[in-house]
Amino acid sequence: MQWSDFVLRLKGLLFRSRVEGDLDEELRFHLEMEARKNAAAGLDPAAAARQARIAFGGAEVIKEDCRDVRGTRWIEEFAQDIRFALRMLRKDRGYTLTAVAALAVGIGANTSLFTLFAALVLKPLPIPQPNAVVSLARTTAKNSTGGFFSVADYLYYRDHNSVFTSVASEMPAHLRLAGSANVAEPVMGIFVSANYLATFGVHPVAGRDFDAAEEQRTAGPFPALLSENYWRRHFGGDRAVLGQTLMLSGTPVTVIGITPLDFMGTRPDVPDAWILSAALGPAARRALARNDLSCALTARLKPGVTVAQAQAQMSSLAAALRADYPEAERAWKVQVENAARFGPAHRNFVGMFAILQVAMGLVLLIACSNVAGLLLGRAVVRQREIALRLSIGATRGRLIRQFLAEGVLLAVLAGAAAFLVSWQALSILSARASAMMLSEGGTIAIDATPDLTVFFYILAISIFAGISFALFPALQATRPDLAAALKDENAGLGIQGKARLRGWIVAAQVAVCLALLIGAGLLTSTSLRLLAIDPGFETDRLLRMTVASPEELGYSEAATLEFERRLHARLRAVPGVTSVSFASRIPLGGNITVTRVEPRGEANAAALPPFPYTYVSREYFETTGIPLLRGRLFTAQEVATNAPVVVITEALARRFWPSGDAIGKRIALGSPTEVHFTGRRAPNSPASEIIGIVRDSYSLSLLAPDPGAVYLPKPENEWNGLVFLRVAGDAKRTAAVLIREVRAAEARLPVSIDPMRDVIATGEASAFRIAALVFGAIGLVGFVLAAVGVYSMAAYSVSRQTREVGIRMALGAQRRDVVRLLLAGALRLIGGGLVAGATLGLVLSRVLASQLVRPGTGFLDPLVIVAISVGTGTLALLAAWLPVRRAARMDPALTLRFE
């Protein structure tokens, strides 16, 4: 570009009025000179001036051409278009508000979701060279998403590879920390190898890292790190905690350092504490349990080594391991994956986000089509104005640009509103995300400030939406038959086509929101149905109480058991309590313990899956109301001597002995090498006698009864903090009394008590409830938008037919006939939308069902689908009926003069 050109253009833009004035004066001067010349030739002054003007031609055209040279015209026109669009939007406030609100919801919902997605999945780990960090996953033919390793696997891969600078292991656990406050509180702890922080390239912000030599430690206190999040929250960032010894679920640990704020490894949440895995016992001993798959592995690639090279070596190592330990290793493979962005913990979100993103995308679609419908309606109203402007010389391009300016302005306004909306929504969402993310109890650290990526995402959506919903009406509206349009606005070409298009849009809106509502309905009905299932044990009159171990407060083992006896006596004595018992796990409470179960003397037992086991006290079946079908329950003698006896469920009996009686048969439980963390005793018995068979119940999942389960007598010499109480009368009041009793026995112990019904409701069913809520909210927003669409379409078509209605009524048509006539079109559209929506809803539900429930579980409920379709259809009809009723009530004489 020429310098002179640039300067002149800039001058034209900045000092527009002066440049225009100059041009005016220059042309006036020319005219004057011309007139003077003509006068000199003998014309009288008036004729001379007139002649000059004739010779000169249209001054405005010349000025336009000069402005074109300036090249700033498009900017000036753009400013004009924006000013005009603003004026139009201000004039039509209702229309503007509806359109902006619809778009803001659509864009806002998408923005929130995308921000959350970016915060959780797209952001790389905040560590040095995040791309060198890989996660190792153990895959089988059945489970390709990756699983944990045994300690033996970990040691093997750590010591035999040449591609990693370090391989770290981690093992999450729910623990209780007894700190200075003397109240043991639940913490999210992770047992890690000494090289854990080094693998991530992270250093403690205070104190020191683990020392490799500490891995050999066999006695406590074991070294532990606290996360800065937890340190700030619970110790106020006090450095005095460094070097202190704390009791962590009965194991003494020394705080040696603090990990950086929000450091969470490859996990979705920030743990509270990182404990050296030596606390679980010597690695060599733990390595004996080849079936105990509990280690998640993360490694850092050596410089220059690619993921593919690492994968090749790990595959050959895994093959070698399979040869050495064919029994335990079977068909397992190792998968090496970049963990920088997409840690194994994040993978689960992707499917969920995909489903949500589709739903949100549909809402944006509804919003855009709604705005397109509104713009189309306005374009029809403005037909005459547009025709007029075209006939006096406006170009089509210019008019289209004006429509576009209106659309873009709307979208930008809505985008700005959406930005504010999503900012607010995100702070609420991220606070609630813990429930949705199945956090294991740590701190959820989501940076939910919309970042630049997100901002551009919004901007792109806004502009795209603006242009797409403004372009079509613009093209349509600027192609009228000029003469016809000027004569009578109803005769303009394309009106029929526009009405039809608008009808399609409305039908599509009805379809989309119906599909979403059906999804929400089915999710709700599933969650209600799950809660209504009889799980095979009492839920209303059963209380679950958890009491922390007094060992965490420093009680000796003997004092703990003495405390347990005292506590139980107190609980039994509470009026209203009819039965008290203990168990090692809560049915449907989420904690699942499984072990190997093999019938003795049966061939081909290798392919058996592990079955859940529960240690129970003698009264457990009475308390929970699980009936004994055959045989007998444990005797006091058997409990006292830890006798090898078991009670099994009928499903297990049927499975092992389909034709014979299971009573008196023997089964092998667990394996001699299985070792678990303190307080979790794993069964280990070569031949336990089956003494009783109880009815099946749902203890793993509400979606299906257990495939078989084993009950073992709970040893008397072990603390058990999980108490079940059967109550008669007011459960709430009894619960309050029970809490007081525990406090009276030991005030410092954390205790909680809940009806079993609540425990179940917060489990699986809540996932369905949350999903139903999300879909319901999206569907409702969609429905409101669609209703607005139906209403405005009906109002528009009624306004077009007002004269016809007037004539018909003047000729004696009944109000009923008129209503029928006016509603007929809307009915067809709504009907079509309903059919399409129900079909789409069925497809959507099938996808949902495949993600959420096992095949064969009743998920599709025809009653729900029909009820929601009818409800949506009725409300949509109502929206169409309102303007029709108004028209039918009009005075015929008035409607004839309507134009």
Added chain:
Amino acid sequence: MGNETRIDLLQGTLDLLILRTLQNGPMHGWSISERIQQISRDVLQVNQGSLYPAMHRLEHQGWISAEWGVSELGRRARFYKLTAKGQKQLEAETENWARLSDAIGRVLKLA
């Protein structure tokens, strides 16, 4: 006036004429158009509708510059002046024109 003897200017030749006219010194728009008409003995009629946009275009190219001055009759007028760059452009275009008219002349004579 004898319109039938007038010739519409070829595309692009107006620029050349304006530049050549301004070689004699600064002038305002009206006198440029008068001068072209006079010298061409009224054969070339300059259309005002293209004169002013053309002069603005030349100004944007940096070949002429404009400033306000006082006309011979004591009135404020916008005077255009050839710049050094414009002088070079004029020489190049004059040569082009000579070659073009020479070539067309030959074809008309000999073809």
